[in-house]
Amino acid sequence: MSDIARAAGVSVKTVSRVHNGEENVSPETRDRVMQAIAELGYVRNDLARAFRMGDSSVLGIVVPDIEDPFFASIVHQVDQSAAEHGMLTFVAGTGDDPEQERRRVEALMGRQLSGLLLASVSHDHGYLQRWANSTPIVFIDRRPEGIEGDSLASDDAAGAITVTQHLLDHGHHKIAFLGDSLEVSTTSARLASYREVLGAAGIEANPEYAVMSGFTPEGVTRAIDSLRALPDQPTALISSNGRANQIIAAQVSDLQLALVAFSDFPLADALSPTITALDQQPRLLAQQAVARLLERQRHTGGTALPFEAQTVPSVLVERQSCQRPIVDQPLTRH
Amino acid sequence: MSDIARAAGVSVKTVSRVHNGEENVSPETRDRVMQAIAELGYVRNDLARAFRMGDSSVLGIVVPDIEDPFFASIVHQVDQSAAEHGMLTFVAGTGDDPEQERRRVEALMGRQLSGLLLASVSHDHGYLQRWANSTPIVFIDRRPEGIEGDSLASDDAAGAITVTQHLLDHGHHKIAFLGDSLEVSTTSARLASYREVLGAAGIEANPEYAVMSGFTPEGVTRAIDSLRALPDQPTALISSNGRANQIIAAQVSDLQLALVAFSDFPLADALSPTITALDQQPRLLAQQAVARLLERQRHTGGTALPFEAQTVPSVLVERQSCQRPIVDQPLTRH
């Protein structure tokens, strides 16, 4: 920078002013500086800048699995929103491990993030308290536990109602529910709404129809097998395990079982039958989460913005899989 | 940090030494400092540290589309490798736009990256020259143009040979080739090998069998339609357009057309028929790219490491789609 200053015959401060497009610089001076910058191929050290300003203009997004289509979509949108605000994006995958999640979050926090988006698998976020007053945090897809904070998640209750009602409307009475784990608040919320809807329809929910798979592919297979082994077989299945939808869809297509999946996924409309799914709108979710983050950042230190648990509506994408086995003849492909 | 120093009754330098696990600190002093750190909940400002050290310990990965399974897989692995080396990861998506690619790369470079991985869509990387001596760059999936540099890509020639030969072995003579654009070196390399293999088998390649889709879904549909309209229809198709495999697979399943796809994808084994694909091993590719980056970083300034164009072998995953229409009866699902 001092090279530029010398070349243009001005002070470093003026170079700084020009680079940041500040007022109070005469056009001639500006031109001279711009030219020197261009000639010398100067690139500002944004690390130094961020350091001095105490803010890095970087967003952090932490997810369990970057490859999962739902989270990939979120990462994509976060990056895009960040770019629109002239910011960059740190990603970190945690592999569903709370320990690793904590380590990586702490590593991120050391870098003076402008804000952190966290799709957590942990059940205790107390360790984040330390940064609560310095770095805005927005929880994604899950609510904070052991700490107060903003969050953005799908409207699970409404989604479960939609899905269950949809199957009822298609004449199903024996509806099974496949979730990951009841410890996940999302899952238990959905299960509760599912039971409510059945109850309201005068159907007593067969407790054996609600199975939890855990978080492994083997667990999913085991759960489906356990349904298959039931004397009184269900005719429809709600998959509440978005991470395993592809596996479930593949396994269920053999069965005479209607299927509706939480979380839409890339080939849902290419499978046979095509899979009816509840689109959770991950892009919208991410967009709103970033918006919230920036809003809170603006209010830093000033008026204390109350914490909010915001919700994103899900959209049912009707395809074929909810109709079986009502329709007897083989379904035609779309 | 000076707070810690005061609390422990030492100098900031000693705090620094302790934090970095340097030698030459007496155990008692170390304990005292550690305790002060724990009590005051001190977190080091890694931004300041990176600034001072002139290296941020951050890797950058730039891809056309974060949601694409191939690139999502690469981002995932880069992040994982980075974490293993105590580094963080910047991601940036470019949306296939060379302009945006350049803007985002420049934004990244301003942050004193330890290294940049670039899956470029641009045909001129001359603008990177500026950083050639300061920041290691490894090109991914494409070779550098207008500049020298390291690169890691799939072995396209070998892959195309494998794929084409595989279809020949299954009795196909009329094999079509669907690529994105001949301007993509990857595509033209594959096409050349495809022609070579056919030639070696004594088959003259019908020029109408080679179609380019461009980069849009509409282009893909158009390309497939143009094949469909041919008087002398092909019996098999090679999809060299990894980004569109899912669309192509969905569209082709209606046709009586064998299919082998470059780039394996998540539901390839759930479609009907299951899709034979060439796994490009994106994780391996990313891993080796990071390794190369770190290797070059270590040699910074010292011995000039010669640039290398490394290659990752692809693995054919045999499924059902290459057999049609040889098999007449409907295929049973796996």
Added chain:
DNA sequence: TTGAAAGCGGTACCAC
């Protein structure tokens, strides 16, 4: 084994 002071490359405050 420990500490004092310089400096990384920018920005902010204030004087001119």
Added chain:
DNA sequence: GTGGTACCGCTTTCAA
């Protein structure tokens, strides 16, 4: 409209 200078929080150099 412009420049001088302190300073962000850490590491480095060198002296004690």
